[in-house]
Amino acid sequence: MKYISTRGQAPRLSFEDALLAGLASDGGLYVPESWPRLSDATLRSFIGADYATVAKAVLHPFMADDVSAERLSDIVDEAYACFNHPEVAPLVALEDGHYLLELFHGPTLAFKDVAMQLLARLMDDALTRRGQRATIIGATSGDTGGAAIEAFKGRAAVDIFILYPDGRVSDVQRKQMTTLKDANVHTLAVDGTFDDCQALVKAMFNDVSFRQDMSLAGVNSINWARVMAQTVYYFTAAAKLGAPDQPVAFSVPTGNFGDIFAGYVAAQMGLPVAHLMVATNVNDILARTMDSGVYQTGDVVATSSPSMDIQVSSNFERLLFELTGRDASRVRGYMDALTQSGRFEMAGDELTLMRALFGAARIDQQQTLDVMRQVKADHHMQIDPHSAIGVGAARQAVVADGVPIVSLATAHPAKFPKAVVEAYDEQPDTPQRVVDMLTLEENFIPVANKLADVQALIRAKAQA
Numbered sequence: 001m002k003y004i005s006t007r008g009q010a011p012r013l014s015f016e017d018a019l020l021a022g023l024a025s026d027g028g029l030y031v032p033e034s035w036p037r038l039s040d041a042t043l044r045s046f047i048g049a050d051y052a053t054v055a056k057a058v059l060h061p062f063m064a065d066d067v068s069a070e071r072l073s074d075i076v077d078e079a080y081a082c083f084n085h086p087e088v089a090p091l092v093a094l095e096d097g098h099y100l101l102e103l104f105h106g107p108t109l110a111f112k113d114v115a116m117q118l119l120a121r122l123m124d125d126a127l128t129r130r131g132q133r134a135t136i137i138g139a140t141s142g143d144t145g146g147a148a149i150e151a152f153k154g155r156a157a158v159d160i161f162i163l164y165p166d167g168r169v170s171d172v173q174r175k176q177m178t179t180l181k182d183a184n185v186h187t188l189a190v191d192g193t194f195d196d197c198q199a200l201v202k203a204m205f206n207d208v209s210f211r212q213d214m215s216l217a218g219v220n221s222i223n224w225a226r227v228m229a230q231t232v233y234y235f236t237a238a239a240k241l242g243a244p245d246q247p248v249a250f251s252v253p254t255g256n257f258g259d260i261f262a263g264y265v266a267a268q269m270g271l272p273v274a275h276l277m278v279a280t281n282v283n284d285i286l287a288r289t290m291d292s293g294v295y296q297t298g299d300v301v302a303t304s305s306p307s308m309d310i311q312v313s314s315n316f317e318r319l320l321f322e323l324t325g326r327d328a329s330r331v332r333g334y335m336d337a338l339t340q341s342g343r344f345e346m347a348g349d350e351l352t353l354m355r356a357l358f359g360a361a362r363i364d365q366q367q368t369l370d371v372m373r374q375v376k377a378d379h380h381m382q383i384d385p386h387s388a389i390g391v392g393a394a395r396q397a398v399v400a401d402g403v404p405i406v407s408l409a410t411a412h413p414a415k416f417p418k419a420v421v422e423a424y425d426e427q428p429d430t431p432q433r434v435v436d437m438l439t440l441e442e443n444f445i446p447v448a449n450k451l452a453d454v455q456a457l458i459r460a461k462a463q464a
């Protein structure tokens, strides 16, 4: 399998080269040249299978030229052994036909561990075999950073630099990034928003000499391997509900569009996905785009679901590439318009195609609180605000009778104690390892929202 850029002007790469590159050199995102298809017999073999077994079958076609089945098997086993639940991603029932997929049993209590634990091992393995080092840089709205640091800490072949928006992540999120002592971990508190952090990371990748000098590698959800790893739980959840004979719908709390794009990929691979619900908070650029066909950035509003406080949804470019029939020059046109005027308008046929599979709902702060309380009242469990937005959106989804809908629970409530106390007037059930972490000393480097400052800092600290 080879990988091509959504903007059509970057070299075609192997899986491992795309893994290490992150963003394509033309500013586009890498996607597989074609979608591997799994047979119904393979999908049936997933019924009753454990998570790692499904992961190996789903993931290997994407990397078969570079990574042997045996090596992938070892990497997958190791990656998911660090989860705190034997099923890795258990499915629990809410009301009739509505299920919650718990993706927060990894080391940093958010779904990003699912991809990051795999990605870090794949990267370290590729670099070590090549005798190379890399400098990982990533922007985080809160959860990616901790998950990346946890996955890459102490790995021999990498230094990791994470940029987070100062004051805009929860205490737990920040401490998951700042309390580690590993020499290869560097946490940068940027005076700006998540979009600013993401723009800095993109600019560093677009600076060719910096990228080469530092051997930059990206771990944001623009990295294909992140999306790829996330396709797996769509298969495991659907298998538990009767796929491939039973179509299944999903509701996905969405920010950068990576997680929900993984659901689209699962559908392209042959999983009967009936509907994909884009669940957003008041930062609703994706819901507005679904309504109007106009993709227009606005100001970011801080909410109780900070990991979705995003106005530039990077992975949406991958869907655009698909909706245009993989027309890279069209995608380039849209992205140029976005850079120049902050907006672009999709063609009617692209919008029709998108609406055939996707729906969208915007859940505001009060609705988020209402859903959190109602789930507790009816099902005796706390959920976090991001997961509540998924649940709220699922209830607005239009799906055929008898089609179950799965809401992705993307974070553990203990990760957002302020929101939990506001909703429930009680503290979240916090795992002991998190309680212990909260008392550790913090280490981070404050930095201005200035490209030159950030680059100078990374040049000074990286070993690559």
Ligand SMILES: *Cc1c(COP(=O)(O)O)cnc(C)c1O
Pocket (backbone or CB within 6 Å): 110, 111, 112, 143, 144, 221, 253, 254, 255, 256, 257, 258, 259, 260, 307, 308, 386, 410, 411
């Ligand atoms: C990152 C994140 C999201 C959004 O996922 P995307 O792939 O960026 O759409 C939702 N919920 C939580 C808890 C997250 O950490």
